[in-house]
Amino acid sequence: MIDFLIGLFLATLITALFTTRLYRLLWWYSLNSLMLGFLALFIGRELDDKAMLITGIATIIIKAIGIPFVLKNLSQKFHFVRQVIPRIKVQYAIMLIPAILVFTFYLSEPITHMIKSNSNYVAISISSLFLSLLLMIEHKNVAPKIIGFLSMENALFLLGITATEGMPMLVELGIFFDLLMAIVVINLLFHKEEMKV
């Protein structure tokens, strides 16, 4: 089941890479976060870790619902460009994405025989990190870049919950706090722009 969710996680991220519409992108990001939340809940239940359960719920509420909603609102308010076409051609992208996946597995190969259960998770999170970077690379507009940054955050979370079986509660809450702060700042940044015009 964990593997299935991780697969879905990766799949949503990859799909987001090919998306050309902003709302679609938000949608895929929301799904991506949802998968992450489920993953956290699932692992939390398996390990009987309350903190993980809280994290999972928070993830679903904030990342899967809250942030996409806020971003959508913002985009409507400030009239974002809604057509976001990747700068990197699809022909390249279909070669690149598998290459990145292969590379990250190759990279984490030395760890495989060191950590018993979840070495693959490390590889997958590194690859999703790279993929989120790719998402940021291939767009020029700000909005998809923000989404790229947010999915990077997701990749971090994935690593946090899978490879390390959950981080200390305090840290996780702090990360959430910072995420909210980031959204506030982003909001302010947009606001300022509007004030000027």
Place this chain on the structure above:
Amino acid sequence: MFQFDTLSMIFIALILLGVIPNLFYSSGYLPHIDRKVHYLLHYFAFIGSMLGVVVSANALMFLFFWELMSLTSWQLILTEVKDKNTISAARFYFLMTHFGFIFLLLFFLIVTNGNLDVGFAEMKNIASGFMYPTVLFFFLVLGFLSKAGAVPLHVWLPYAHPAAPSPVSALMSGVMLKVAIYGMFRFLFDVLYPWPLEWGIVILVIGSLSSIIGVLYALSEHDIKALLANHSIENIGIILIGFGMGMIFDSLNLKVLSTFSFIAALFHTFNHMSFKSLLFMGAGSVLHQTHTKNIEKYGGLIKTMPITALTFLLASISISALPPSNGFLSEWMIFQSMLGSSHIDNMPLKLAIPFAVFALAVTGGLAIACFVKAYGITFLGLHRSTNAKHAHEVNFLMTAGMILMSLVVISLMLFTPFYIGWFDEALAGLGKVSVYAKIFPSGIWNMHSVSVHGGIVSPLVLLASLTGVTALLMFGYKAMKVKERVHNTWGCGYKTGAKTQYSATGFAGPIRRFFNWLYKPDEHFTKQTIAGHQSKFSDSYYEVHVKPLFETSLYTSVAKAANFISYWVYRLAHFEQIRYTAMIFNLMLLVLFSYRIFSHEFSWATFALESVIMMISIKVFIIGDKK
């Protein structure tokens, strides 16, 4: 922290001998400086830092004072900023001195193991354990000789010295360069002692090159201070020849000759301090009166500035190594030490040293020519400009400075045995053989060369006989009561005027033409011909500039390279403005790859594969498609 052994004391004496007359001169010069506080602050800090360098007993102190010395001298150059040249000269000077500092720093860091408080004895232990002493030697040479102004690190001198206020140029050229020589003595003797033969040869070659190149460029120079600065290069070269011979003899185990050569080098160091300071002071006085450094604008100053002219003459004789001056004596010693090379068994070396003799002799000949030019054009003949016409003798303090400095010159001439005895003591203190008894075996009248069949010179006898004979002749002339009549100079029927005189350019003409292949001069010639006749003209103008070879080849290309690199670096920086995420992406790839490769199984196949991936990724993400 500090030490006061004989070598330090000698150099303290050198600095004080250079500084005390300079204080007088400087206070006479002070009313003409606008930024008095700035000047005085740095002036005294400069003197203090030079003293600090020669008494430091550990690396930290040495480097501190050394860098302070550079800093203050740089600020002193900037005291009177009148044009852009001063600014760029100061900048260039500071860069070069910092460049030298780098090597010194490396040297000290290596020989102190990073613990900069250790003394010289401990440094020697560490240095002897170091695997590549030649590296240390080269660091030392580059560090000190860039300050001393030896070829090829000499280019800053002709820019920096003219730009500084005259008392400062006297100090910089007369004293500061010697501090670098002190460094050579101190660290080659105390830290890097057993010298391979090659080191001495390197120093000898540098010295020979410096002496020739210095004097050649001095000859083609029209700026009086730059001329003197070029002569500093030459004299540093001469000192280095003596030094190099000393090292060669030492490594060949000819200890007596070695000490003799080192004494010669030290003696010349002193002499150069004295006469070069004096020359710079004289040049400063002239400049002060005429407000130009261009030698072509002087002329006839001996009539209005007799004291300056007389002291300048004394210094010119001394720097041209004419007997019985002190300059002659030290150069004589260096010649003698080179003649000692006939005892060497090493045949190639034995054959090579005559070339150094040749270099030194050429230098001597050209130096005479150069100082005839400098003296003759500046002080003799007719005024070449209005300023020169209105010049008058400088104020009392400045003349006092010059007179005091000429007393130093004369004392070096008269008390040679005393000085040599002192140098001998210092070298004996550094573990060398004492040779004083061999140089003056029978009293102070005759000075012997220590080489077998070496020569003898008797400075005092020479001085006495020359003055005696001259006085006798003049007395005879006076006694004859010859009638004297004053009349115009005969000029082939033309009127003699300032413009009919030989110019400095013209004076150096034959030598410049002879060395044309080296100078590659930049000539400007304009002529207003009359009615198309080539030979008839109303007005003509000829100017020639010689740009130093090293500057055009070495330094300009370095500057060009720096520009080129910085251009491409800027181009690279352009990408980070638009493709920053891609940059980070590739950076992560690179770092992770390298960790993967170098931490674990390294194989060329993976290396090649990963390089290819890197290249593709850089191409795709960063460079992108051409538009």
Place this chain on the structure above:
Amino acid sequence: MMLSLLLLPAVLMFMVSFSKNKNVSIWLSIISFSILLPIIKLFTLPKPYNIWDTYLVADALNTYILLVSSIVGIGVTFALMTLDKHVEVSANSYRRFYRFFAIFWIGLIFSILANNMGIYWIGLELATLSTVYMIKTNHSPTAHKEAWNYMIVGAIAISLVLFGVILIYASAKPILGEEAMSFNLLLSHAKEIPSPFLFEMGFAIASIGMFVKMGFFPMNLWLANIERASFYPVAALFSGILESAVIVGFFRFSQIAMKINYSHLFAFVFIYTILTIFIVSFLIFRAKDFMRLFSLSGIEHMALIALFWVSGGTFAALLHFGAHAFLKPALFLSTGVLESNGKYRIAGALRGYKGMKGALFWFFVSLFLLAIVSLPPSPMFFSELYGFGAMIETAKQSDHMLAMIGAVLFLLILLSVIFYRFVAIYQSMKYEGEENEKKVYTSELFALVIFTLSLMVLLLPSSMAFLRSIS
């Protein structure tokens, strides 16, 4: 208790920033001084002192860094008093600036004192995000663009740090459990980490994050551009405090990495910093305005500090750090004065300051400019001597001695390129261009005096001895 005392000035500042009183900025500067009290108290307490459980622990290293950063903070508050005299800023954004400054300060105190990788990261992120807004205070299109740039690049960099932190945590969790977040424990159990490769990967990723944040290769110019676009106190904060927070993290992480595999760490940092300095020195060679010049030189110094640190020159690194932390904000603050009068013009920027205040100002600026290229008697002179000494020492013990000495030589030559440029700029500021009457305010001068005094204190033998005692 201690924590609340430490946070008090920042919190006060946050609250006072809502007041609309005009004279509030004077009060703020006086309030800012109050931070010194708890820090001095911290100095006297036995180390390590747990401020908040094991999350915030004060030891000699971070107390020192906290002190340095606080002094910078005080200096910046003083300079902020006359911000509106030099640049156009509305009263509203002025207040908001203070507000975010307070948040920034809180974040920094957390990250500097943190003994927990997570807390460290949270503090850093907080500080980063608050600066985004501070950049935005300047209402220019470039500032807006750069604020976005900073938002994204900074966020990526910070995320990378977190990624590295998690990997390190993962690598150490099998032996330390939840406690694997603590720097102390990691350091003491470094040898037992079951998967060093995982740790090294984490370290590499975190370092990339930190290096990007500090403007190392290849992201050299982004910080400079941001500092150019924003108001000058922001630049001072960046270089004086934020980078300190980043470098303290680097110190901590590299201490652990040193224990795990010194040669990997050394090679990584050595190559990285040399590349950085190579690029930066040639960028400086072409730099044509103060801001870029100083921020590029800030990168250079950060690289040197990192290099000294990993070479084992702890003392040199800390001394250099202190000197840089005081000098750079001082320079940035003076840039504000220089530029508001001369508008980007370098030639003659130091001329025309009349009267006692003016003379003092140009004297200070000259001093700073010359001190930053490590001329004696600047503390940087000594720190570079000892730092390069440590590098040579490392070189001598390695297998590639000549290559490493050559690399040090190369580094020194690159530094002399920077040196050249600075000398050229200094000369041009002082001796070229025309002389116009210019003005400087007491509060700015006071800030400069604070920095100068701190620099002089650094040179005292007792403070040197204190720095030597930290290792």
Place this chain on the structure above:
Amino acid sequence: MIAYLATIVLLFLLAPILLSFIKALKMVLLFKKPVSVFQGYRNFSKLMHKETIISRETSSITRYAPFLVLSPLLVVMFFLPPVVHGAYYVSFVDAFTITGLISLSTFFLMLLGLDSASAFGGMGSSREAFISALVEPAMVLTVFSVSMMAGDLGVGQAGVNLAEHFPQEHMASFLFAGISFFILLIAENGRIPIDNPETHLELTMVHEAMILDLTGVYLALIETASSVKFVIFASLFVSLFIPLGLEYSTPIAILVFVAKLFAVAVAVALLEVNTAKLRLFKVPNLLGISIVFAFLSLITFYVLGA
């Protein structure tokens, strides 16, 4: 001691005669009516009786330099090698000192040329500076090489040593050094191919140009100086490179010595008659030959020992 002083006086008296002799010999060879060999004395006395005209443009240098040109040369005369076996000689002065003293004299001569503000003076000085700069290295190298063979650098001692022990085993290098020194003799004394002492033509003159503005006693001093210089070089040449005849009794030895001096004069005269003056920029070629021979001499001495 008496022989020593007598030699000096003799040389001093002989100096003008030698120059006049060369001139006369050249005139004879050119089928002209020769001047008297005492023409030098006549000129001298004529000049001594004239009033001195001092140029308005000159400075005190002109008043002192003529004495300073002559006095170093006079001093050198005391340091020459002995012409008679067993006579006193100054042993403590070496060749470098003599070279230096001669340079000192030239130095003042050049200043003299520049002092009068005339174009000729400057030109002469400039050319003289050029030539003497090139002479210097050849001189030093030759001295170096000769001192090797003579076993002493002191001139007097070298002359004696060579006379006592002729360096037959080093004949080759001895010869080279001799050639080199002979070229120097010509160059230093401003003889034909380097300079033409007889004309006052702008293109040809070096030495004469510098003293163009001197009259009366000053000119006499300078003329004396140049004749003394010639005799110094000639006697150095004969003592070092033709070290024969010292062993005879005093009067004969002196006669032999004088004969050798005249032989040198004849050689110079013959050379002068047979060559034309070189262009100024061809002079270095000749001096280059001298330098090369000096080097050759050293190298043969070192390598071949011959």
